Amino acid sequence: MIPFNHLGWLFKYLGPVAYPKDAIAALCEFLKPVSAHAALLDLGAGTGVLSKFAYGCRKDLNFVAIDPAEGMLKHSPEFVRTHTASAEALPFEAESFETVLIGEALHHFQAPEKAMCEVVRVLKSGGRLFIYEFDPDTFMGGSLCMAEKLLGEPGHFYAPKALKELLESHGFSVLVNRYGWRYSIHAVLI
Numbered sequence: 517m518i519p520f521n522h523l524g525w526l527f528k529y530l531g532p533v534a535y536p537k538d539a540i541a542a543l544c545e546f547l548k549p550v551s552a553h554a555a556l557l558d559l560g561a562g563t564g565v566l567s568k569f570a571y572g573c574r575k576d577l578n579f580v581a582i583d584p585a586e587g588m589l590k591h592s593p594e595f596v597r598t599h600t601a602s603a604e605a606l607p608f609e610a611e612s613f614e615t616v617l618i619g620e621a622l623h624h625f626q627a628p629e630k631a632m633c634e635v636v637r638v639l640k641s642g643g644r645l646f647i648y649e650f651d652p653d654t655f656m657g658g659s660l661c662m663a664e665k666l667l668g669e670p671g672h673f674y675a676p677k678a679l680k681e682l683l684e685s686h687g688f689s690v691l692v693n694r695y696g697w698r699y700s701i702h703a704v705l706i
């Protein structure tokens with residue numbers, strides 16, 4: 517297993533490097549329809565890298581972050597309210613959030629499909645879900661998948677089509693943006 521709890525100091529610098537500029541621009545575009553001051557949940561937030569990018573274009577939102585690794589969360593920016601918890605058991609009431617972000621984290625979850633049920637539970641109707649991931653069907657994505665499995669990580673990497681279908685089965689309408697071996701999912705709960 518990757519000892520995230522002890523690596524916050526490192527991921528604070530490594531995390532942002534994995535996001536191409538186009539993905540950050542796509543995130544800002546994705547956030548445009550979100551209501552002013554809406555609650556946003558950063559799931560598997562780590563050191564809050566994705567929240568920081570979102571804050572760059574939507575400073576008005578209420579940022580909440582969860583991660584089981586307190587040693588990652590403690591490096592989050594001060595505008596984020598943090599909770600030590602897992603995606604599979606979210607400590608929030610139903611329909612608490614208008615937006616959920618998951619960046620480079622879904623493949624680390626022990627039970628991503630259970631986590632998806634939790635996302636659907638805490639999202640309001642019409643809520644928006646942004647996922648940033650690596651495509652295991654590409655050379656780079658496949659190599660990362662193999663390396664993480666060797667490190668004892670769950671390695672639940674989804675190809676874009678498979679993740680789109682999973683989300684559609686949960687009632688989302690889904691768009692996929694590709695950035696070479698990386699991609700983002702822009703989903704709306706109908």
Ligand SMILES: C[S@@+](CC[C@H](N)C(=O)[O-])C[C@H]1O[C@@H](n2cnc3c(N)ncnc32)[C@H](O)[C@@H]1O
Nearest residue numbers: 520531560561562565585602603619621624625
């Ligand atoms: C590679 S980091 C990504 C962090 C951040 N989202 C980013 O974009 O830099 C993966 C994160 O997933 C978290 N994680 C692992 N299992 C999790 C789970 N079951 N629920 C929520 N987060 C989890 C890890 O603790 C780690 O902070």
